[in-house]
Amino acid sequence: MKNPLLAVNNIHTYYDRSHILQGINLEIYSGEVVILIGRQGAGKTTTLLSIMGIQPSKNGSILFAGKEIAGKPSWEIARLGIGLIPENRRIFPDLTVAENLEVAMKSAIGGYNKRSAYGDFPELYPLRDRPAQNLSGGEQQMLTIARTLMGNPKLLLMDEPTEGLAPLLVKRIAESMVRLRDRGQTLLITGHNITFAFDLGDRAYIIDTGTIEWSGEMKQLREQPEILERYLALSN
Ligand SMILES: Nc1ncnc2c1ncn2[C@@H]1O[C@H](COP(=O)(O)OP(=O)(O)O)[C@@H](O)[C@H]1O
Numbered sequence: 261m262k263n264p265l266l267a268v269n270n271i272h273t274y275y276d277r278s279h280i281l282q283g284i285n286l287e288i289y290s291g292e293v294v295i296l297i298g299r300q301g302a303g304k305t306t307t308l309l310s311i312m313g314i315q316p317s318k319n320g321s322i323l324f325a326g327k328e329i330a331g332k333p334s335w336e337i338a339r340l341g342i343g344l345i346p347e348n349r350r351i352f353p354d355l356t357v358a359e360n361l362e363v364a365m366k367s368a369i370g371g372y373n374k375r376s377a378y379g380d381f382p383e384l385y386p387l388r389d390r391p392a393q394n395l396s397g398g399e400q401q402m403l404t405i406a407r408t409l410m411g412n413p414k415l416l417l418m419d420e421p422t423e424g425l426a427p428l429l430v431k432r433i434a435e436s437m438v439r440l441r442d443r444g445q446t447l448l449i450t451g452h453n454i455t456f457a458f459d460l461g462d463r464a465y466i467i468d469t470g471t472i473e474w475s476g477e478m479k480q481l482r483e484q485p486e487i488l489e490r491y492l493a494l495s496n
């Protein structure tokens with residue numbers, strides 16, 4: 261079997277003396293879409309921040325493309341090919357859609373450009389001259405993803421990308437993620453309500469109180485809703 265693109269092995273992460281991640285293990289293969297599900301406070305964001313080196317783990321190992329990245333500074337991890345879309349959207353509100361993309365292109369590596377962005381997110385093209393602050397939440401999320409893709413990440417981490425969006429926008433974001441998946445983008449997406457990911461994810465992990473409680477095929481979660489009920493009963 262091929263080696264995973266990302267292999268997180270037994271990481272422990274603290275905020276001061278609070279022991280939050282208590283031995284997380286997960287693997288992502290190239291081209292996969294993996295969903296990390298867990299209720300509020302389960303440790304989803306902390307997991308992404310640890311992978312990214314922003315809230316580093318104290319021990320354990322994180323191999324990316326076979327190389328140890330635990331302990332490396334986050335800029336180096338980004339340069340190696342991991343992109344993070346944080347919970348709060350990162351756009352310049354006063355700049356137009358096109359200008360936001362142009363600013364991100366200045367630091368772009370690889371061939372991703374405005375045209376690619378409008379291909380992945382056709383909704384953005386007619387809005388290109390509109391200030392980003394006048395976009396809907398879902399459109400701002402698309403712009404944030406497009407900006408991050410300019411860095412040509414081999415692995416894109418998305419922290420609750422559909423949180424707080426109206427159902428129609430959730431559907432459109434999910435559709436744009438399917439487009440990314442179909443052109444081979446590897447994705448790790450977190451969420452506490454993951455209905456949107458049923459047709460998108462290949463595999464899923466359920467996290468609770470800083471440990472992985474379940475992992476398996478997305479298909480299993482679709483067919484056996486009792487699994488989600490067991491671990492997410494207190495969420496939403
Ligand atoms: N900056 C922080 N300082 C102290 N505790 C934090 C901090 N950020 C998160 N936590 C705690 O870590 C736990 C996991 O949080 P988080 O990873 O944000 O969960 P999730 O993203 O699944 O909602 C929670 O108990 C939360 O209160």
Ligand SMILES: [Mg+2]
Pocket residue numbers: 304305306347419420
């Ligand atoms: Mg979070």
